[in-house]
Amino acid sequence: LTMMATEEPTPPANPQQQPPAGTPAGVASSARASLKRARVLFDTGAAPRSGSACHAALVAPVDRSLHKAAVARRVRAHYPVVPSDGAAAAGDDEEGGGGKSKGGSASTSLTAQVLAELRQETARRIVRGEAAGTDAGVGAGAGGGVAGQIVLHREVDLGIAGTGGGAAAAGTAAAAGGGVLALPGQKVQAVGAAEEGGDASGTVRPGGILAKSSAEATKIPTPKWHAPWRLTTVLSSHLGWVRSIAFDPTNDMFATGGADRVIKIFDLAKASVGAPDALKITLTGHISPVRGLAFSPRHPYLFSAGEDKQVKCWDLETNQVVRHYHGHLSGIFALKLHPTLDLLVTGGRDAVARVWDMRTKHQVHCLTGHDNTVGALLTKPTDPQIITGSYDSTIKLWDLAAGKCMTTLTHHKKSVRALAMPTFENTFVSGAADTLKKWQGRDGRFIKNLTGHKAVVNALAVNDDGVLMSAADNGTMNFWDYSTGYNFQKAETVAQPGSLDSENGIYAAEFDLTGTRLLTCEADKTIKIWKEDEEASELSHPIDMAGWRKKCLAEAKQRY
Secondary structure (H helix, E strand, O other): OHHHHHHOOOOOOOHHHOOOOOOHHHHHHHHHHHHHHHHHHHOOOOOOOOHHHHHHHHOOOOOHHHHHHHHHHHHHHHOOEEEOOOOOOOOOOOOOHHHHHHHOOOOOOHHHHHHHHHHHHHHHHHHHOOOOOOOHHHOHHHOOOOOOEEEOOOOOOOOOOOOOHHHHHHHHHHHOOOOOOOOOOOOOEOOOOOOOOOOOEOEEEOOOEEEOOHHHHOOOOOOOOOOOEEEEEEEEOOOOOEEEEEEOOOOOEEEEEEOOOEEEEEEHHHHHOOOOOOEEEEEEOOOOOEEEEEEOOOOOEEEEEEOOOOEEEEEOOOOEEEEEEOOOOOOEEEEEEOOOOOEEEEEEOOOOEEEEEOOOOOEEEEEOOOOOOEEEEEEOOOOOOEEEEEOOOOEEEEEOOOOEEEEEEOOOOOOEEEEEOOOOOOEEEEEEOOOEEEEEOOOOOEEEEEOOOOOOEEEEEEOOOOEEEEEEOOOEEEEEEOOOOEEEEEEEOOOOOOOOOOOOOEEEEEEOOOOOEEEEEEOOOEEEEEEEOOOOOOOOOOOOHHHHHHHHHHHHOOOO
16 A cells, blocks of 8 residues: 555646557556556565566466366356257367467467366367366366266357367267257257258357257157058947947947937847847837946946936846936936946036946945036046046046045147047047047146047047047047057048938947957947958058158147
8 A cells, every 4th residue: 555655656637638548658658557556466565677577476376276167167157058969069179279279379368278278178078978067177166067968168269170080079979978069150960860861950049059959859759550440340220329339348249329219239240240130139218318338347237328317227137227326417428337346437417427336326426526518437446546528628537535536637628528548558548629638547647649630539449459549520530559649540431321421420439359340339320340451561551651750840849
């Protein structure tokens, strides 16, 4: 402070008389002022007289390692760490950008030297396939990198051109999970992507930061090949729309219910070949369309439900009704049996699902919560043991022990009219007029959309081979690979002669227990039997991988 008081020059009386900054006098004046400020900050006490002493006094007493760590932290603050999924575009500093800096004017400032060292260390790490910012020599603040990630710098900070040794560095870094050094105005292409014909070039944001390419992140699943299905037999027996179907546990017979208020039981083997004696018996008793049927796997019983609010239990040994289940306030649209317990679940127009004890005929639970008709049901041996789909466009997963809702799924925008569940995995599919959706069976987590069926989906069916069939009220049928969602066939039913063109809707569908026959219940009063084309092969009906890849990439850009 004493030196500042004694050596500070007296300002001129008139500021207008100060020498201009560009003149030799102005340069000398500013140099003298800077020299005096430096003496105050860095001088040890005696005023320097020679030039060498002056330069020695002007060097700041800074620890080089601390300064290096500070520069590294500042670089990372401006250029954050990002995932490095592409190939490295960096080369050796000594062969690439380092040679360029040597040709120019050498900078002697400490910060420039530290930046050069950091640049060289980063290039060496990329060549070795390591992560940037993990060297202990940089200091405590420089270890912010994670394995497989690097710090992206601008070209002005890291002069790595990627020529010569850069190709070898790219291959090494890509094989070792290295990263990408994005340079301003460049597009970095992943190694190997160009060989496969794909466009894996990343886009560079302003400032030289590489944006991850969406094409690289999208994985295209390979669909399993399935033979196309074709119509083999048409059964004309009902006098009204056929609305429901169920298979016997022995796969010997199946039952259908229709708008003619009767239940017909057919022999499956004879019906598959169109034998005239395929019909075994006709059960009468309902006074409205029969909307739900189910065979008991442990008892000789057949359960039926209709729009007359009645739930009946038929004894197939005597062909008579042995039990009634009273409680619904309106028509019943769906009926399912629990796979392991003696429980019966029905849902209908009164917007509730009712759980019945099969033997005592008592109502165990009344599952309330929907705002509209319960049109579809699923039962499982594990929680959630009951899944309901409603015309209020929601799906509910229920805790059977407590009789309360566990989860409500609101993804659909239209009425949910069909549910299906495979036997080989804990998932299920829901169908509505907007789209088909696949869900995780344990917690109801959304998995994927199955788009392409532009109609009101009334029926869904899955077999053990992984074929999912969706049928709509306009007669269209879509066949999907269940695991990937690939639509391998689109078909349309044909109304039987004498029917109106509008009577080609499909109301129910089910695979037999072997999965080799598909039965559809239709609005032209017929039951159609479909089977796989035995003459088809992967050469005659190949998978359209080009269209499938295009669809996957388009769906990856959407937000659900």
